[in-house]
Amino acid sequence: MTTKTLYNKTGRYICGASMPAETRQIQTWLSCTKHNKMSVSEEEKAIIETLILNEVKAQTAYPLFYPKAEAPWWQKITAMF
Amino acid sequence: MSRNFTPDEILIDQLVLNDTDAFEELYHRHCYPLYSYCVDKLNSPADARSIVRDVFIRLWEKRQTLPVGFSVSLYLYQEIRKAVVLCVNQKLEEDKDLFTIQTQIIPGFAVVNLQQAKKPVRKSSSEIRYINSLTPNRANKNYWWNYNPSGITIKDIKMLLQKAFNLL
Numbered sequence: 001m002t003t004k005t006l007y008n009k010t011g012r013y014i015c016g017a018s019m020p021a022e023t024r025q026i027q028t029w030l031s032c033t034k035h036n037k038m039s040v041s042e043e044e045k046a047i048i049e050t051l052i053l054n055e056v057k058a059q060t061a062y063p064l065f066y067p068k069a070e071a072p073w074w075q076k077i078t079a080m081f
Numbered sequence: 082m083s084r085n086f087t088p089d090e091i092l093i094d095q096l097v098l099n100d101t102d103a104f105e106e107l108y109h110r111h112c113y114p115l116y117s118y119c120v121d122k123l124n125s126p127a128d129a130r131s132i133v134r135d136v137f138i139r140l141w142e143k144r145q146t147l148p149v150g151f152s153v154s155l156y157l158y159q160e161i162r163k164a165v166v167l168c169v170n171q172k173l174e175e176d177k178d179l180f181t182i183q184t185q186i187i188p189g190f191a192v193v194n195l196q197q198a199k200k201p202v203r204k205s206s207s208e209i210r211y212i213n214s215l216t217p218n219r220a221n222k223n224y225w226w227n228y229n230p231s232g233i234t235i236k237d238i239k240m241l242l243q244k245a246f247n248l249l
Contacts, residue, residue, distance in 0.1 A: 001187050007173035010166050029189055030162045032198035033121065040117075048130070049112050053105065055134045060141050066099045 089153045096144045104144075107153055108137055115161050122165045124185045125178065132164040 012018035013026050040048075057063055071079075087106065095103035112133060119129030136157060169186060172178050188194060 001190055003173055003179060003182055003187070006182070006187060006190070007170065010170040010173070013166055014163075014170055025190060025195065026166060027162075028195045028198045030122070030165065032189065032195060033118065045113050048116060049109060052112060052116070052130055052134050052137070053108060055130075056108070056137050056141070059134070059138050062099075062101055062104075062141065066101050068101055 093147060093151055093153060096141075097147065099144075104141060107140075111154065111157050112137070115157060118158075118161060119165060122186075122189075123168060124181050128168050132161065132168060136160045136164060 009018065009022050009026065013023060018026070087103075089107065089110075092103040092107050096107070115136065116129050116133050119132050120126055123129060123132075139160065140153075140156070169182070172182060
């Protein structure tokens with residue numbers, strides 16, 4: 001398959017004008033997770049999560065409009081156990 | 082993340098009340114699997130990051146109009162799949178990362194590679210045995226034989242009956 005064919009196929013799929021066989025091909029490709037073998041440590045995962053969350057916070061600015069309620073002192077102590 | 086597990090449905094209900102903690106809990110649950118899926122499909126961590134970010138921004142912005150019985154995981158995966166196709170299309174339109182597309186993405190559309198998706202997921206025999214022991218399955222006779230949620234044994238019942246007869 002050439003890049004031009006893929007471009008036409010994905011374009012038709014996005015517009016909802018693709019043939020059933022094309023739709024099935026793209027959906028099967030999307031469902032195929034055979035090569036999913038990312039080995040990332042927990043620390044790296046946490047860094048990625050924090051980075052994306054910070055971007056979400058920056059774009060939606062929700063901490064400014066909906067600040068978090070401070071947990072009472074007794075809840076902080078019970079959370080330790 | 083909270084210490085007690087809260088189902089997604091309850092977190093969605095809290096999301097409607099602008100609960101940022103609920104949003105972050107949902108985010109931490111689903112973020113990394115979505116991110117790794119995007120990286121797997123696009124071979125581009127930067128694109129994966131922007132897709133995941135946009136999907137969660139849309140979820141936050143749509144929180145007031147979420148329908149009843151809304152499934153977060155289903156919604157997120159549908160959105161991610163759409164965004165992945167859109168991203169591939171945009172890259173092709175702008176002639177960006179053509180080498181990656183030619184070497185990494187296009188081979189994924191080959192029939193041999195697509196057939197992998199149709200194969201059933203194989204589970205180890207120990208996993209299957211564990212699942213069978215949990216679910217009420219007619220084929221699994223041991224489940225019904227050993228089903229005893231109250232913890233009362235036949236010995237206990239015999240003892241109680243004996244005491245009752247003695248009293249009578």
